Structures are given as C-alpha cells and as structure tokens.
Amino acid sequence: MKTFNVPVIYRSPLITAIKQKRKQQDKMKKDFSPTHLDFGPVKILLARHFGFCYGVENAIEIAFKTVEENEGKRIFLLSEMIHNPQVNQDLLSRGVQFIMDTQGKQLIPWDELHAEDIVIIPAFGTTLEIEGILKAxxxxxxxxxxxxxxxxxxxxxxxxxxxxxxxxIVHGKPKHEETRATFSHSRLHTPTVVVKDMAEAVRLADYILGKKEPSQFYEEFKGQYSEGFNVEKDLQRVGVVNQTTMLASETQAIADFIKQSIKERYQLDDANIGDRFADTRDTLCYATNDNQSAVIGMLQEPADLAIVVGGYNSSNTSHLVELCEEHLPTFFISSADKIINKQEVLHYDFHRHEELHSLQFLPEKDTVTILLTSGASCPDAIVENVIEKILELHGIHDGITQISRSL
Known part of the structure; x- marks a missing residue:
C-alpha cells in the first residue's frame, strides 16, 4: 500500500515499531489479538489495528503540501479536514480557514471567496451543490x-x-459531512433516502411492507430523502450503502432487515431476491473493518477498563467506544491532557454530547490492565502520549524506552 509524507509530529517511534512487528508476524491480517505491553503495575493491551488510515494520511499529505507550495495565497478548507482537533488546529495555525463547521453551518460567506483562492475538499468529500458554487x-x-x-x-x-x-438507502448520520456528500452524489442518479440506525430502518421497512400510509413518510423522514421521492414506487427495488465509518454489524443488520422485508413484501426467496434487492456488499472501508475487528479481538482479554483516543466528533471513533462500552468501563479521551491523575479524568459521553469529569478512573490494585485503541483520524503520537501519561501516574518514567528497545 502507498506510503504518505505525514508530518513527523504525528508519528510515534514506539507505535510504528509495534505495528511493523505485528505486520511481519501477521501479513494476512488474520490475528486480531492485542499487543501486550507489560510494565509491571500496569499492563496495556494495544489493539491490533488503530490510528491513521489510508484516507486520512492521503488527506494530511495533500493539505500540508498545498499549504507549503502556496505561500501568500488564501487557503480554505470546506470544513474540518478530518475529525481530529490536533490536526485541524495545526492547519489553522498555518493560516488555513474553515468555510463551514462540521454541521454545515457557514463560517465564511461564499461571497468572500475569489477565483484565485485555494479551496481544499476534506477527506469526507463534498456535495455536488457545493462543487457547483465553487465552479461558479x-x-x-x-x-x-x-x-x-x-x-x-x-x-x-x-x-x-x-x-x-x-x-x-444510505446508512449514515444525516448531518455528517460524508453522508451529506454521499446523499448528494447518489440522488443525482436515483431516488435516495438516509437512515441513521436500525430503528429508522425498521420504520422505513413499514413503508416497504405497506404497514404505514405513504403520506406519513414525508414528515417522518423529513430532510433525509431526495426531491420527488415516491414512497410507493421508489421502495420497490433498493440497495443499501453506508457512511464508511459506521458500525459494521449495524450496517449488515440493516441490510439484512431491509432484504428480509423485500422478500416478505414480494414473496421472494434467495434465488430471485436480486430482482428487487441489490447486492452492494459491504461498503465500509478496510480501516473501519480492521479497527472494529481489532476491538472485538481485544475485548476477548480480561481487563479493568478501556481507553479510546480520538476526536470527539469522530464517527469511527465513537463506534469503537460503543463496542467497548458493552463490556467494561470505557473512557473516550482526545489527548493525554484529559488524564488528570489516577482518580480523575475528563472524557466524552457521545450519547449526551458532553465532556464528563469522572472521579473514578484507574482502580486501586496491584496490577491494572487497560485496553487501548484509537480512531482512524488520531495520530499515533497522541496514543504514545497517553501510554506515557499512564506510566508516569504509576511512577514508571522509562517504560517507553524499555519497550522500544525490546521490539
């Protein structure tokens, strides 16, 4: 796979060495067990796959190269390039300006842009409508x-x-930049509707099965369907695609549920279901699949808690948190600075969309075992900082060096 020129400040010699060693041992990526880092009073089980993915490294390389090669020009990003606060802040510090926030709210009016300006499209893509505005x-x-x-x-x-x-049918978060972009491109070619979760998929299936009056659809899915969507006609033949960072198991469950509803409505079987349900296969990216599979593998090991590192508005990261929360206490943090001491931590509750201050963090015991992973937009350097902070809290000041030497 192609390698990218990513700023060294985002790299971690320790994490790079661990990833390289695991890659050599498991070239086919079939082993999803974590890497064990034993520091005595604290053991860290590091997920098999985590951190920057292909798309993120590609975006970072293009963005930073654009800044370096266009000194003196005004450079804009349509919105956050990726959902990581450190990377976005680095771009802002280099003079890059954001035209919109992550919800699509305008920060800089279109009228203020000029033909000589540079506009970078973020990793999530953008809508055809915005492309049209820029071209104009x-x-x-x-x-x-x-x-x-x-x-x-x-x-x-x-x-x-x-x-x-x-x-x-797009499985995605309706307000997410990627889903908005996918919806825009899809509706150019065919009637399109967005469902954010299984609950919405179940409600949509009621219209496929004729259990609800078609007129109810337009209010129930307001803002999530393409112009001219005809409920009675446009749900007769469907296919499911997704926002690439969604929970793989949920996407599969939604596709299976819609498929079963189509079977029931039109009395079809496996031999002829293709007449009305498209075989899209999984449209999740490889990194989303690998990172989620690595968390599932990591959760097979006994541990006291899990730490997930990444941007609070990162969809792929929140799904890793979701997987961990089902099994043990989980703390979603954006950086090592969020760890105050052994008892206190600032962490994000993505269900309530707020940062919490917890007074029960690391348990008081002879050996604490921590599961650790990060989202696809989180620099490895931040993960190393988290490891270092945890070790310092346990009085271990050369643990990173010792582990690095042993690899």
Missing part, C-alpha cells in the same frame, strides 16, 4: 481534493446500482 466562482473544486478513495467507492457503488433502476 472560478475555483476548480477538484484541484485540491482529499476525498477518501473509499468514500468515492461508495459513490460509485450507488451510481452502479442506480443504473440498474435500484433506489439507494
């Missing part, structure tokens, strides 16, 4: 495009099944 101003929207190839693959899959007269 004389800005070539795809000249500085960091859209993840795996996001573009979803767009291509939607277009492919649209060509066979299927409508598209």
């Amino acid at each position: 101003k004389g800005i070539q929207p795809l000249q500085y495009n960091t859209t993840c190839p795996f996001v573009e693959r979803v767009w291509n899959k939607a277009e492919q099944i649209a060509g066979k007269s299927y409508s598209v």
